[in-house]
Amino acid sequence: xxxxxxxxxxxxxxxxxxxxxxxxxxxxxxxxxxxxxxxxxxxxxxxxxxxxxxxxxxxxxxxxxxxxxxxxxxxxxxxxxxxxxxxxxxxxxxxxxxxxxxxxxxxxxxxxxxxxxxxxxxxxxxxxxxxxxxxxxxxxxxxxxxxxxxxxxxxxxxxxxxxxxxxxxxxxxxxxxxxxxxxxxxxxxxxxxxxxxxxxxxxxxxxxxxxxxxxxxxxxxxxxxxxxxxxxxxxxxxxxxxxxxxxxxxxxxxxxxxxxxxxxxxxxxxxxxxxxxxxxxxxxxxxxxxxxxxxxxxxxxxxxxxxxxxxxxxxxxxxx
Amino acid sequence: xxxxxxxxxxxxxxxxxxxxxxxxxxxxxxxxxxxxxxxxxxxxxxxxxxxxxxxxxxxxxxxxxxxxxxxxxxxxxxxxxxxxxxxxxxxxxxxxxxxxxxxxxxxxxxxxxxxxxxxxxxxxxxxxxxxxxxxxxxxxxxxxxxxxxxxxxxxxxxxxxxxxxxxxxxxxxxxxxxxxxxxxxxxxxxxxxxxxxxxxxxxxxxxxxxxxxxxxxxxxxxxxxxxxxxxxxxxxxxxxxxxxxx
Ligand SMILES: Cc1cc2nc3c(=O)[nH]c(=O)nc-3n(C[C@H](O)[C@H](O)[C@H](O)COP(=O)(O)OP(=O)(O)OC[C@H]3O[C@@H](n4cnc5c(N)ncnc54)[C@H](O)[C@@H]3O)c2cc1C
Ligand SMILES: Nc1ncnc2c1ncn2[C@@H]1O[C@H](COP(=O)(O)O)[C@@H](O)[C@H]1O
Numbered sequence: 001x002x003x004x005x006x007x008x009x010x011x012x013x014x015x016x017x018x019x020x021x022x023x024x025x026x027x028x029x030x031x032x033x034x035x036x037x038x039x040x041x042x043x044x045x046x047x048x049x050x051x052x053x054x055x056x057x058x059x060x061x062x063x064x065x066x067x068x069x070x071x072x073x074x075x076x077x078x079x080x081x082x083x084x085x086x087x088x089x090x091x092x093x094x095x096x097x098x099x100x101x102x103x104x105x106x107x108x109x110x111x112x113x114x115x116x117x118x119x120x121x122x123x124x125x126x127x128x129x130x131x132x133x134x135x136x137x138x139x140x141x142x143x144x145x146x147x148x149x150x151x152x153x154x155x156x157x158x159x160x161x162x163x164x165x166x167x168x169x170x171x172x173x174x175x176x177x178x179x180x181x182x183x184x185x186x187x188x189x190x191x192x193x194x195x196x197x198x199x200x201x202x203x204x205x206x207x208x209x210x211x212x213x214x215x216x217x218x219x220x221x222x223x224x225x226x227x228x229x230x231x232x233x234x235x236x237x238x239x240x241x242x243x244x245x246x247x248x249x250x251x252x253x254x255x256x257x258x259x260x261x262x263x264x265x266x267x268x269x270x271x272x273x274x275x276x277x278x279x280x281x282x283x284x285x286x287x288x289x290x291x292x293x294x295x296x297x298x299x300x301x302x303x304x305x306x307x308x309x310x311x312x313x314x315x316x317x318x319x320x
Numbered sequence: 321x322x323x324x325x326x327x328x329x330x331x332x333x334x335x336x337x338x339x340x341x342x343x344x345x346x347x348x349x350x351x352x353x354x355x356x357x358x359x360x361x362x363x364x365x366x367x368x369x370x371x372x373x374x375x376x377x378x379x380x381x382x383x384x385x386x387x388x389x390x391x392x393x394x395x396x397x398x399x400x401x402x403x404x405x406x407x408x409x410x411x412x413x414x415x416x417x418x419x420x421x422x423x424x425x426x427x428x429x430x431x432x433x434x435x436x437x438x439x440x441x442x443x444x445x446x447x448x449x450x451x452x453x454x455x456x457x458x459x460x461x462x463x464x465x466x467x468x469x470x471x472x473x474x475x476x477x478x479x480x481x482x483x484x485x486x487x488x489x490x491x492x493x494x495x496x497x498x499x500x501x502x503x504x505x506x507x508x509x510x511x512x513x514x515x516x517x518x519x520x521x522x523x524x525x526x527x528x529x530x531x532x533x534x535x536x537x538x539x540x541x542x543x544x545x546x547x548x549x550x551x552x553x554x555x556x557x558x559x560x561x562x563x564x565x566x
Contacts, residue, residue, distance in 0.1 A: 102447025185482030
């Protein structure tokens with residue numbers, strides 16, 4: 001028996017969410033009195049997963065899996081779960097993990113609970129705490145199946161060092177072509193994505209027009225942040241849809257979320273609730289966002305943001 | 321081409337969420353229910369296939385009689401027939417099993433569901449339907465074309481998009497991008513009148529045990545008041561020294 005965890009990588013490099021899920025898996029394994037086995041598909045430096053708590057890494061290297069393929073990946077994780085006699089399988093909230101999770105659940109006849117925010121509340125019966133209603137509430141749910149799949153919410157548990165020695169083992173399974181193929185991948189490589197970002201700088205209709213986004217991008221650049229926006233901003237075509245955050249857009253679970261000229265409508269807040277620290281810049285002291293924020297400045301974005309960029313540059317040069 | 325659009329019946333996005341019975345049940349009191357936003361984008365795309373490629377469009381919901389107004393709304397938007405599987409939706413798995421039965425019975429070529437429902441945010445029903453019926457699956461789908469027996473789907477990935485080709489049958493987990501916000505349709509009087517006489521079939525569920533059960537709901541603890549900085553300098557210091565995020 002062991003706790004199995006799927007560790008997402010990109011071009012061989014493990015994502016931060018991979019480190020986070022291994023850290024979490026170690027916590028679960030400790031509760032159950034067992035160890036963690038990681039599944040790595042085309043990841044490099046697999047032994048480094050030991051640092052976060054994996055005792056074993058099943059390493060799959062296969063050039064035909066360079067592009068993500070949900071059916072094949074689910075099949076690999078399924079085989080690994082059988083081999084390791086896994087009782088608990090842990091996935092992240094990354095796009096690929098969320099894609100393959102339901103396929104895996106059916107194959108393993110396992111219950112699947114996503115958006116889990118804490119270590120299991122109890123192990124017999126096996127219960128977990130997770131968010132529901134777009135982060136407006138939590139639920140404690142119980143698994144009724146022998147195998148349990150947990151989808152860990154991003155940034156809910158954090159990365160923890162556990163210093164275990166990981167034994168890396170080759171794991172090869174036959175993948176058959178399945179009538180589905182990737183034709184092209186179109187991806188900006190120079191930009192921080194909302195999914196990976198520690199800091200997100202987001203702006204709304206208060207910015208008046210797309211021509212004023214220069215200062216937003218500059219602020220994001222000093223902070224190493226991703227840029228985001230409110231729904232109307234993407235609906236009007238000021239910014240791409242991929243930047244729309246909220247209940248009907250992307251969820252944001254960053255350490256810091258800075259909202260500029262965004263009123264704080266309930267649908268917007270639902271998407272950013274799981275961010276740790278929220279800062280609001282708005283010229284209307286009555287803007288609802290102030291009720292949901294940790295820090296704020298009441299002021300005109302057109303003066304506050306450029307000043308903030310300057311101060312942060314100064315701050316960075318002093319603290320470099 | 322036969323299309324099934326899976327419609328989840330969810331609290332309107334502006335709803336305040338409350339619970340009853342010792343925080344074990346969702347409190348419907350005063351809550352307005354709507355078509356799940358992701359499903360509305362999918363339904364609108366299905367209307368395009370109907371108008372441009374002569375597709376037949378059915379909609380299905382797993383739920384009690386209270387979801388019928390939502391199905392009628394989908395009919396008013398233009399779906400040809402509706403199916404309600406008469407079962408309280410519990411977990412994603414048992415819902416997927418019911419929908420998979422519907423799909424197998426009528427051999428749909430394309431099943432359009434939403435990336436996630438905004439109530440339980442499971443994001444699991446579409447993938448499970450695909451796996452249960454042996455169809456291909458594309459999640460977070462933001463573009464879809466069908467040519468004969470082959471579909472081209474665009475999927476949103478972290479930081480970009482990916483274009484996939486898949487043979488039918490296909491299940492998608494759709495979202496905004498399938499159509500734009502401005503393409504969404506408000507049912508007109510004619511549509512509403514027609515919807516009254518369109519078939520709404522009620523189907524009894526097959527047996528499927530829930531794999532997960534909610535024991536208890538909790539509301540987040542109310543947060544402390546916002547700290548207002550009087551200068552940008554002060555804000556930078558607060559973020560550095562107190563919040564420790566920069
Ligand atoms: C079904 C449904 C789903 C939705 N889903 C989402 C969603 O997922 N995400 C989302 O964001 N919205 C969503 N919405 C829309 C939401 O209800 C709000 O309309 C939207 O979030 C408002 O965007 P905003 O804050 O940018 O604009 P506004 O509400 O217009 O707010 C602009 C803000 O900028 C401030 N401002 C103006 N000038 C300045 C200045 N010079 N300096 C500083 N501040 C200034 C104003 O005081 C105001 O607070 C949804 C709506 C519906 C009906
Ligand atoms: N009770 C239901 N009836 C019909 N379709 C549903 C139901 N629940 C979920 N779905 C479909 O599955 C999608 C994802 O839902 P979920 O897995 O619950 O997040 C929804 O957008 C719907 O298309």
